[in-house]
Amino acid sequence: MSFDEIKNILREKFGEEIIVAEELTGLQPALVIHPERIAEVCLELRNNEHTYFDFLSSLSGVDYGVDENMFGVVYHLASIPYKTQLTLKVKKYHDRSRESLPSFPSVYDVWKTAEWHEREAFDLFGINFENHPDLRRILLPDDWDGYPLRKDYKVQEYYHGIKV
């Protein structure tokens, strides 16, 4: 199934506004999806017998830099029977205030493997995932301060009296 056919399937099912943008510059084209509806889109792409993306290769949190203040999540899907790959993205503006976190729907219900990947994105980027069953830090200690892979991250000076 080609990239354009996948686009048509999504547009037919969810309406025109579901695909916010397309990124065709690189070697792997990507679809930017409406951030609130990513979980529904993923479920459809997994269940639709023409696409059948049953394997979530990777899920990465991204901080697009301090000028733009954009946060995003990138999904790399793979279909085992069709041997195809697809990249989906969601992006959202966030002002980096400490009171709230940028938030996206969790795709845990679609692929269980997303659970740990989303925990990692939460841990390192401070991205919240709605409806995630177990959103805790995974690689860093529970009481670590800040989100290390954010572009404006400053390392805390002391951690439990130990110089970092």
Add this chain to the structure above:
Amino acid sequence: MEMQNVNAPYKTRYEKLIAEAKATEMILNMGPQHPSTHGVLRLELITDGEIVKEVIPHVGYLHRCFEKHAENLTYQQTIPFADRMDYLASMNNSHAWVMGVERMLGLDKEIPKRIEYIRVLVCELNRIGSHLIALGTYGIDIGAFTPFLWCFRDREHIMNMLEWASGSRMLYNYIWVGGLFYDLPVGFEERCKEFVDYFKPKMKELNELLTENQIFISRTANVGILPLDVAINYGCSGPMLRASGLKWDLRRVDEYSAYPELEFDIPIGKGEMGTTGDCWDRFKVRIDEIEQSVKMIEQCLERLMKDLKRTPDFDPRAKLPKKIVPKAQDYYVRAESPRGELGYYFITDGKSEIPKRVKARAPSFNNLHVISEISRGVLIADLIAIIGSIDIVLGELDR
């Protein structure tokens, strides 16, 4: 979408599990200092006597900020860090990294055949070494000491050969963007051929000692059965996924490097001793993969000694780019490491020599996740068998 808390009144599932453990159940910490957790892995078990009710893995003890490092170093400088992710299969790690960078630069079609074959040769040697550790330590987990020594004895030959080629025993930094550190040393191919002849009968011995051993079979068959649909949904890959009965090998699916020109089969689990996807199947798939790797090494050697022979003017660094600045793009590269699908996701801005974002998709990370699903209701002793059969490397899991 409204926020619903599936775990109310608790914030996370973890809190709920711990708080709602019954008075007759015991919460037991296995690790981080435990020989059968294969490194610094901590498993929190909720047990009812000898029965494991729930396994909660805690990872991150070996977190070395790979992604943060990669965002501060050039592509070439990150190769040693990529080596240190999965320290048992460094060649495979750097191969995947280098492949990703080369494809972003559009270099991948220009790499000389001899270099591609050398890369595959060292990767497959490393895969054998990595699988030998997995098999040997698995024997120890189950209670068989001898196979461990045999495996390490044979792995030592591989270590020595790779040291000869690259200058270091485990962390090679041998595969570079656009080429290699050095060409193979003179006489390497012959020495490698000798090793293959020596090694083939050794695998037969190992099979007789361990794989077909009745005690071993009793401990591993029908234990930790991983059904195929669960494996796919949890993102398992590599021998884990193949043992559940799916022919899925990225070397064949993506046809990268010199693999399309090599002949090899993809071994899968068939449930010979129990059910498809049990611990014995995962063990057997690794044994069979060693056989296939030996086959590949023989084919590589034949070509390296005949039509791709070393010539005096051959320079493995000829195609090395002076400055690596890929144009602005996103790229996800995936390759088959001994543990499964190893992926790197790059975001580049087209201006600097440093990537904007790198994410490493480690196979062990996804493979370990499934453990809480497949070990509900097993005995504690069987849990040891399950951990060993997953073959995790904490260096890559925690990155």
